[in-house]
Amino acid sequence: MMNTISKEQYEFALARIEELLPLVDDETPANDRNAIELTMMSDLVIGYEKEHFPITKPTVAQLIQLSLEEKKMTQKQLALEIGVSPSRINDYISGRAEPTLKIARQLCATLGIAPAAMLGC
Numbered sequence: 001m002m003n004t005i006s007k008e009q010y011e012f013a014l015a016r017i018e019e020l021l022p023l024v025d026d027e028t029p030a031n032d033r034n035a036i037e038l039t040m041m042s043d044l045v046i047g048y049e050k051e052h053f054p055i056t057k058p059t060v061a062q063l064i065q066l067s068l069e070e071k072k073m074t075q076k077q078l079a080l081e082i083g084v085s086p087s088r089i090n091d092y093i094s095g096r097a098e099p100t101l102k103i104a105r106q107l108c109a110t111l112g113i114a115p116a117a118m119l120g121c
């Protein structure tokens with residue numbers, strides 16, 4: 001496991017990456033000093049960001065809300081499409097209720113949500 005770095009070291013690594021990027025391309029040998037340093041700085045930044053800025057999986061409620069926004073669809077339109085009440089859709093979006101497997105399937109098909117995402121995989 002990599003040691004964590006300070007915020008100042010993280011900011012230095014980010015700045016150094018910006019300086020190194022123009023010096024390294026696909027043709028640069030892996031044993032080139034700049035390529036090695038770029039890899040090391042990138043590893044430090046990735047480690048810091050995983051610890052301090054973790055990316056969590058969206059909840060079912062967030063998936064539904066985001067998909068509605070993307071499709072410019074209202075909760076009422078979605079309710080009509082999948083055969084439930086608008087208040088039930090609101091329950092899903094607010095997190096007060098989880099859809100049944102049957103409804104989850106319909107949500108995935110209607111909103112274009114990957115089933116694995118709906119299941120939290």
